[in-house]
Amino acid sequence: MTGPSAIRTSALLSPALLAIVLLIGAPLGLMAWISLLEKGGTSGVDWSSAPSLANYIRLVWEEDFDGTMIVNTTYLTIFLRSVAQAAVTTILCLVLGLPVALWMAGLSRSNREIMLLVITIPFWTNLLVRNYAWLIILREDGWTAQFVNAVLPFGPVQLLYNDIAVAIGLTYSFLPFMILPIYTVFEKFDWRLVEAAHDLGANRRRALKRVVLPIATSGIVAGCLLVFIPCLGAFVTPALLGGGRTLMLGNIIQMQFGASRNWPFGAALSVVLLSLMLIAMTGMALWRNRRAA
Amino acid sequence: MNPRRFPLTREISIAVLVYLYVPVIVLIAYSFNANRTATVWTHASFDWYSRIVVNPSIQSAATNSLILAVCAATAATLLALMAALGTRRSFFGRGASETILNMPLILPEIVVAVATLLLFVSLGIQLGMGAMILAHTAFCIPFAYLPIRARLEGISGVYEEAAQDLYANRFRTFRRVTMPLLWPGVMAGFTLAFVTSLDDFLTSFFLAGPGTTTLPVYIFSAIRAGITPEINAISAVMLMVSVLLVSLSFFLGRLRR
Numbered sequence: 001m002t003g004p005s006a007i008r009t010s011a012l013l014s015p016a017l018l019a020i021v022l023l024i025g026a027p028l029g030l031m032a033w034i035s036l037l038e039k040g041g042t043s044g045v046d047w048s049s050a051p052s053l054a055n056y057i058r059l060v061w062e063e064d065f066d067g068t069m070i071v072n073t074t075y076l077t078i079f080l081r082s083v084a085q086a087a088v089t090t091i092l093c094l095v096l097g098l099p100v101a102l103w104m105a106g107l108s109r110s111n112r113e114i115m116l117l118v119i120t121i122p123f124w125t126n127l128l129v130r131n132y133a134w135l136i137i138l139r140e141d142g143w144t145a146q147f148v149n150a151v152l153p154f155g156p157v158q159l160l161y162n163d164i165a166v167a168i169g170l171t172y173s174f175l176p177f178m179i180l181p182i183y184t185v186f187e188k189f190d191w192r193l194v195e196a197a198h199d200l201g202a203n204r205r206r207a208l209k210r211v212v213l214p215i216a217t218s219g220i221v222a223g224c225l226l227v228f229i230p231c232l233g234a235f236v237t238p239a240l241l242g243g244g245r246t247l248m249l250g251n252i253i254q255m256q257f258g259a260s261r262n263w264p265f266g267a268a269l270s271v272v273l274l275s276l277m278l279i280a281m282t283g284m285a286l287w288r289n290r291r292a293a
Numbered sequence: 294m295n296p297r298r299f300p301l302t303r304e305i306s307i308a309v310l311v312y313l314y315v316p317v318i319v320l321i322a323y324s325f326n327a328n329r330t331a332t333v334w335t336h337a338s339f340d341w342y343s344r345i346v347v348n349p350s351i352q353s354a355a356t357n358s359l360i361l362a363v364c365a366a367t368a369a370t371l372l373a374l375m376a377a378l379g380t381r382r383s384f385f386g387r388g389a390s391e392t393i394l395n396m397p398l399i400l401p402e403i404v405v406a407v408a409t410l411l412l413f414v415s416l417g418i419q420l421g422m423g424a425m426i427l428a429h430t431a432f433c434i435p436f437a438y439l440p441i442r443a444r445l446e447g448i449s450g451v452y453e454e455a456a457q458d459l460y461a462n463r464f465r466t467f468r469r470v471t472m473p474l475l476w477p478g479v480m481a482g483f484t485l486a487f488v489t490s491l492d493d494f495l496t497s498f499f500l501a502g503p504g505t506t507t508l509p510v511y512i513f514s515a516i517r518a519g520i521t522p523e524i525n526a527i528s529a530v531m532l533m534v535s536v537l538l539v540s541l542s543f544f545l546g547r548l549r550r
Binding site: 027028031204212230 | 303382397431438513525547
């Protein structure tokens with residue numbers, strides 16, 4: 001493509017691309033550079049410090065009084081908890097979301113459209129508000145806690161401020177991200193293949209396992225990524241429902257930019273979060289390619 | 294026998310719908326609770342709604358949120374509309390351009406937020422409304438782009454060709470044919486960008502300067518200070534506004550082509 005149409009295309013495209021590159025791409029590059037610097041005075045960054053990997057080393061080791069390096073598990077624990085929490089949420093979303101996507105695909109056309117709206121509405125309402133609603137439901141003096149404690153045979157339990165509360169909130173926040181990509185696959189699926197499987201003697205279970213699920217793989221992979229990635233960096237849910245006891249990566253990043261005011265270390269934590277996300281995406285892509293081959 | 298029916302999918306789906314809507318209903322119900330203690334039910338009243346309407350800090354936070362969402366969504370929709378028209382025909386680099394356009398959707402929000410903070414502080418850009426408008430515009434672009442792009446794909450080229458056969462020039466064709474057909478997609482895109490900006494907490498949390506608190510940032514600090522019936526009422530208002538706007542965007546997106 002050459003001449004006036006190429007000029008028109010770039011004139012139309014460049015403002016949006018520039019906005020994203022300058023306001024999202026450039027900051028990420030700057031952040032990677034700052035993660036190699038040292039913490040400074042008022043501005044938070046010592047621009048004259050020599051670049052080093054000190055901030056990354058600090059994630060795992062700390063210097064003892066006599067100068068020997070000892071392993072510090074504080075951050076490792078938080079990394080592991082974030083990955084575990086994101087993995088549990090992804091599995092919960094898959095277990096709940098796959099049947100919903102399958103059920104929606106079987107509805108009539110107009111009912112499917114309504115269900116799409118019904119599923120997406122909670123996703124579009126404010127994340128903070130959604131988590132706040134769970135805060136009210138799980139509160140100590142709330143009806144749910146009173147009911148659960150009346151039913152349980154052992155001593156009173158607290159529903160809020162633990163990993164389970166965070167998992168409930170995260171699953172609630174990201175469930176539509178799992179349902180929608182899987183549903184998209186089922187919507188295009190030729191259901192006569194299932195009839196054919198039945199004609200060839202497959203029962204429902206076998207048809208589901210051998211015909212329907214393999215087709216849904218691409219949607220499942222996309223859904224898992226769409227849930228796993230935002231979960232890793234979640235801030236609001238652990239802050240509200242974890243109550244500062246079950247910190248995740250997002251919370252310690254915020255702490256470095258807030259109270260601790262150690263921006264280079266916060267930048268290093270953010271780079272690690274981005275890398276975890278890239279690893280997850282590459283892993284899923286490789287797995288999908290291997291299945292396709 | 295419908296081949297699409299699988300055992301238990303119906304039961305699980307109903308359970309999921311209950312799970313999705315119970316918090317919404319609980320929150321709205323509690324916002325009408327007259328009791329001073331946010332979670333103890335006495336009787337229904339509109340008290341807390343009338344209190345939040347006259348609360349000056351909530352008023353200013355709501356005004357800030359609205360100014361921010363209108364500016365960011367308008368800018369993002371304009372940029373997205375141009376980009377959608379630009380990516381209509383295939384060309385070398387179209388795939389890469391679309392990846393960049395959708396990049397804000399996949400990056401963890403907290404990372405983008407702190408990185409933007411670092412950039413603005415390093416460049417000496419003052420935090421506050423201007424900084425928030427810039428940042429919001431960037432991450433709202435894909436939310437406006439996707440519905441506009443979808444609508445544009447559904448518009449057949451024959452109308453534009455007919456207009457040009459009737460001697461309409463390129464600009465006239467765009468104004469009289471393409472744009473009226475594209476309008477519902479543009480409105481749907483604007484609405485989604487608007488809701489996205491209105492609901493954003495993290496980016497505003499880092500970039501709000503003194504005196505430019507937005508509603509979600511206000512709600513977050515209020516929750517930290519303790520649960521009150523006022524928070525129930527503002528949360529319920531935000532929830533209802535989002536539900537209305539998203540339903541509106543949904544029906545605009547599905548208008549007859």
